[in-house]
Amino acid sequence: MDLDAVRTFVAAADAGRFQEAAAELAVTQQAVSKRIASLERDLGVRLFTRTARGARLSIDGQAFLPHARELLRVAERAEASVRPGRRPLRVDVIASRVAPSGLMRAFHRAYPEIDLDVVMLFDVGTAVAALRSGTIDASFRAVAMPGRPLPEDIESVRVLDEPLQLLTGPAHALAGARSVTVAQLAGHRIWMPGIVPGTEWAAYYDDLVAEFGLTIEATGPNFGSDALLDTVADTPALATLMSERTRLVWPAGHDLRRIPVTDPTPVYPHSLLWHRDNPHPALAVLRAHLATTSAGHDAAGTWTPGWVTPR
Template identity: 50%
Template sequence: MSKRIATLERELDVRLFTRTARGVELTLDGQAFLPHARNIVTGVDRAITAIRPGSRALRIDVLGLRSAQAVVLHDYWRSHPQTDLDVVTLRVNDPRLVVTAVQAGDIDASFRSVTDPGTLPRDVQMIHAFDSPLELLVGPRHPLASARTLTPSQLRRHRIWVPGIAPRSEWAEFYDQLATDFDLRIDAAGPHFGDEVLLDILADSADVATLVGSRDRYIWPTNHDLRRIPIVNPTLAYPLFLILPRANPHPGLRAVINHLGSLAPLPETVWRPSWATTARDGDDRPRSDLRRRR
């Protein structure tokens, strides 16, 4: 330490310390230098903390801040307000890019799905988070607007407009299977100008409907009089998974996963896409691995 101080004094061309009968004391230059030195050390410590897993905020990617993932994560944070949580939205549609971000440590986890779990890298795992049941969202003039519940067969021949279905996205494959299995007319034509424009169109239309998750957050003017109608027999479930590292996941993920496991289950009669069933069947080992590391 004495040699380092001497080197620093030579570089600064000042004396920082002086020896007295009582020991070593700061010179006037040393007193002026000390608060700046402390700020430098504090800044370095904060920089390291900001990137070190376990000491920095838990960083989780959600598809959108109005999505079911964000709503459930917000419910968790409300019951655990001491959690240092950083909610982000990666602006990518291809889940493989999300996997790369998890591998790189840019995020700790993401509410996304890889529809072919066999293609996941060995250092990344995907565990089932929860299922989001779908509802039909329509305006007051739509023929189905007065229904309290609907079955998938009742949706046939009605135009279900879902703008923004991106190629190679998990939701593109979801809607492809949904349309095939229930002979539905799902239309993704046209650009997506945002939820507000979509809600305006639904309010004015007598023949356009869309599908939303039961937990998705949508807000519209009172005069829109839109209706959210649950779909039953079977319940159409959009499966949500959590992608995270297999080794050394952020310690904060344990409590989040426990919260997801406490969510109320769906009814027994549920439709899920085939890839979701495959992923759930292979879900036990990654989940138990994570719990053993508690």
């Protein structure tokens, strides 16, 4: 059913004259007549009775009018649901405990009037496909990956370089250190079962191992962060690496230690990705917020893989 014809019918019913309906809709009286005639043909009934004083609703027109109004209300709601700025801004933060989630919580505190949908997508390929299809508006990722450049229609900006820390149990050989150098980590077993081949974080740690001769083991099932903390606390031979802003809570009896890594400090690069044609006004607000709250990147004394962009 032609919504323009339905809208014209409602305007004519309210005005009582085709001429007044034409003026309200900014069309000619002939256009009003044609639209209503077309609607009458579609419905198979006469909607108006023409009189010397104008147009009077027929019995069928009176029956159709409330439904016509509802059709227009439904159409308006449908349009509003996808109109830029009227639907929530949907952002991929990868996981709930990592730095991008914290960045979005800070954005929500700064702009509580902006509706947000937070999603968690597993890998960069899935995230880029969702950006290109319009399923999400933005994603936080390490950009890009060796051999997998971003498509030309995906924009990115570096928003956070997050230092890595060594996490050990109380009996680990490095547990008492106030900081450790990357060179000191060589020869120690670093256990990270959450590394999944083909992901951007796997590419990051592959380069870290190759650059500094570290031993990172991704063996065994990944039962999540709680199981990882339990194992590190109880096993003096194992430590793990985690980002500075990763939010974790463990039992007091674990006595885990988070130790800064230096000379150089490996930092995990977080970038915001979005489709260049995305019109959502809140996306511009998010980008501006991150530009004013994020520190610089590639600082002296830090390390990131050579494939990270933008630099």
